[in-house]
Amino acid sequence: MAGSTEAQATATTAPRIVLVCTGVRPEEKMLVEAFAARSVELFTADDRRIHGPLDAWPEGLPSADAVILRAKSHWRNAVLARWIESRGALAVNNSGVIETCGDKVATTLRLIEHGVSTLRSSVSFSAESGRAAADAVGFPLVVKPVVGSWGRLIGKISDPDALETVLEHKEALGGAPHAVTYLQEFVASGGQDIRSFVVDGVCIAAIRRSSTHWRTNTALGATASAVDVDSELARLSVAAAQAVGGGAVAVDLFETDSGYVVNEVNGAMEFRNSVSTTGVDIPGLVADYVIREATARQRLAHVS
Amino acid sequence: MPVLTTIECPVCWGGVNVSADVMLSELLDCGDCGAELEVTALSPALQLAEAPMSAEDWGE
Numbered sequence: 388m389a390g391s392t393e394a395q396a397t398a399t400t401a402p403r404i405v406l407v408c409t410g411v412r413p414e415e416k417m418l419v420e421a422f423a424a425r426s427v428e429l430f431t432a433d434d435r436r437i438h439g440p441l442d443a444w445p446e447g448l449p450s451a452d453a454v455i456l457r458a459k460s461h462w463r464n465a466v467l468a469r470w471i472e473s474r475g476a477l478a479v480n481n482s483g484v485i486e487t488c489g490d491k492v493a494t495t496l497r498l499i500e501h502g503v504s505t506l507r508s509s510v511s512f513s514a515e516s517g518r519a520a521a522d523a524v525g526f527p528l529v530v531k532p533v534v535g536s537w538g539r540l541i542g543k544i545s546d547p548d549a550l551e552t553v554l555e556h557k558e559a560l561g562g563a564p565h566a567v568t569y570l571q572e573f574v575a576s577g578g579q580d581i582r583s584f585v586v587d588g589v590c591i592a593a594i595r596r597s598s599t600h601w602r603t604n605t606a607l608g609a610t611a612s613a614v615d616v617d618s619e620l621a622r623l624s625v626a627a628a629q630a631v632g633g634g635a636v637a638v639d640l641f642e643t644d645s646g647y648v649v650n651e652v653n654g655a656m657e658f659r660n661s662v663s664t665t666g667v668d669i670p671g672l673v674a675d676y677v678i679r680e681a682t683a684r685q686r687l688a689h690v691s
Numbered sequence: 692m693p694v695l696t697t698i699e700c701p702v703c704w705g706g707v708n709v710s711a712d713v714m715l716s717e718l719l720d721c722g723d724c725g726a727e728l729e730v731t732a733l734s735p736a737l738q739l740a741e742a743p744m745s746a747e748d749w750g751e
Contacts, residue, residue: 536750653751
């Protein structure tokens with residue numbers, strides 16, 4: 388139990404855990420069931436009803452030792468994580484993981500810093516410098532929003548003419564989403580990639596996502612199939628998770644001639660298509676992790 | 692999934708199957724029109740509304 392704040396539950400009781408979400412998706416329902424199976428009640432809170440002064444525990448959020456952040460909005464998860472941590476409770480994932488995973492530039496920089504094999508990437512801040520940034524990556528390349536998910540606004544650019552059009556459009560549109568252009572090496576993967584799941588430093592499962600489109604997001608209709616987690620996939624997945632700060636994350640990778648390469652790390656992972664596909668109880672393992680962390684935090688606070 | 696009831700989709704007026712263990716704020720898909728729907732009330736009567744549109748920073 389952290390600090391002497393309103394976040395506290397009683398140190399001698401089971402940790403009090405709240406799940407924040409924006410509507411209950413299959414993942415959230417699976418988590419509620421997983422906690423119930425462990426005789427731990429998981430309280431739920433809708434992010435749209437949370438508010439309040441920042442020097443107090445958020446109104447609309449039940450008091451808790453730990454809060455699982457699964458709002459659909461990246462910014463809301465990031466703000467809530469900072470807020471909850473400032474009041475002495477555990478955020479899962481923590482604010483550092485959420486902020487890093489929600490920002491593709493930050494993720495890439497962390498992967499590079501930690502020596503994790505990742506795609507060549509570059510950034511630019513104007514149409515003119517974008518052409519030079521593209522040269523550093525090579526064609527074809529992929530342009531992505533720095534903050535975004537589910538394959539939204541991701542474009543494959545095959546030549547300098549197409550790049551010029553995109554850069555001019557971004558400059559004309561302006562605003563925060565277009566202030567930074569993030570370019571990434573394109574991998575001719577045949578419409579396939581691998582998603583691995585890492586919880587508390589262990590790669591627990593992986594799926595192969597297959598699509599008729601070069602984008603492999605299941606949100607766009609890609610299908611999932613089971614894949615064996617070999618030692619290299621496990622090692623790289625765990626290394627990527629550690630690079631962004633640990634927690635419970637999903638790592639997207641490509642298989643290339645020179646081995647696995649990390650594409651992205653997701654801090655609010657979706658797994659609805661992966662439990663039956665892999666036979667791994669992903670929500671159960673997440674629940675075990677959260678209960679373990681919250682209980683350890685309670686004991687630490689009780690001793691101190 | 693045991694079906695509790697079938698209620699009208701607020702978008703296309705088709706039938707949406709709702710399971711017995713439905714939760715408040717649960718998101719359901721209309722099998723007819725594909726709209727994402729949110730359970731806005733469990734009692735006295737089950738109510739559905741169209742779920743909010745996806746926003747720029749939504750995702751994983």
